[in-house]
Amino acid sequence: MKANLFSMSLEEQIYLRKSCRKYVDDELDMDSIREFISTVSPLNDEINYYCEILSRDEVKLQTGWSAPYYLALYSEKKDNYLENVGFIFQQVSLFMQSVGIGNCWVGMGSVKEKNQDFVILIAFGKSNQMTRDLSDFRRKSLDEISDKGDDRLTPARLAPSAINSQPWYFKHTEDGFDVYQVKQNILKRQILKKLNRIDMGIALAHMYVANEKTFEFYQKRDFEKIKGYTYTGSIKI
Ligand SMILES: Cc1cc2nc3c(=O)[nH]c(=O)nc-3n(C[C@H](O)[C@H](O)[C@H](O)COP(=O)(O)O)c2cc1C
Numbered sequence: 035m036k037a038n039l040f041s042m043s044l045e046e047q048i049y050l051r052k053s054c055r056k057y058v059d060d061e062l063d064m065d066s067i068r069e070f071i072s073t074v075s076p077l078n079d080e081i082n083y084y085c086e087i088l089s090r091d092e093v094k095l096q097t098g099w100s101a102p103y104y105l106a107l108y109s110e111k112k113d114n115y116l117e118n119v120g121f122i123f124q125q126v127s128l129f130m131q132s133v134g135i136g137n138c139w140v141g142m143g144s145v146k147e148k149n150q151d152f153v154i155l156i157a158f159g160k161s162n163q164m165t166r167d168l169s170d171f172r173r174k175s176l177d178e179i180s181d182k183g184d185d186r187l188t189p190a191r192l193a194p195s196a197i198n199s200q201p202w203y204f205k206h207t208e209d210g211f212d213v214y215q216v217k218q219n220i221l222k223r224q225i226l227k228k229l230n231r232i233d234m235g236i237a238l239a240h241m242y243v244a245n246e247k248t249f250e251f252y253q254k255r256d257f258e259k260i261k262g263y264t265y266t267g268s269i270k271i
Pocket of ligand 1: 054138197
């Protein structure tokens, strides 16, 4: 499986990716990453965003590990910008994984040079430890993340999330799902406030990548309220 890694599609990465925390210090072809970023679909095309590639000396980290490079993500702060950043850059994460570049979202870090548009970092670099078997994913069951278990939700189920909190919940509609975010208890609420919204965008990116031709995201005005959850939006797949 590992030998074919470089020719695999983004969708295939969903089933073997893992957050990478061990890197080798090799140089990378940044042009292919920049080129891919320029082609990615957003969730909300009315929000401006940008990113830059930084070295480990240009970031502040509270992680016990580091990577040779960091993607610093910036966005205009409006509407669903956090979900939008998760959606866009999880596609970039899967792309990097598909060309043998390990990566990991980093909530516990920031940029040294202050910038009010800063949202989050993604660590990346060459690595030999960035894949696993499907049986090694620690995730909630399909029944726990939806009103009724449905294999079509497996790509979202396998998505990465801050401290593996997996805040997503899906309720069936005629042609897709209403998508909700779990309200965290008081202990976790503060730390996950921003990150869980990014996680929601990440799970939506997996649903998009797995249903590229048919995926649509929209927000209903008259969505059903569910106790313990907030409404993120709805998808057709
Ligand atoms: C928004 C976000 C922030 C994260 N922040 C960190 C972090 O600061 N440090 C870290 O080691 N891992 C971080 N992670 C990685 C998660 O711990 C990881 O995705 C989760 O435990 C599931 O493991 P997996 O990605 O290998 O499937 C983050 C993930 C996401 C999605």
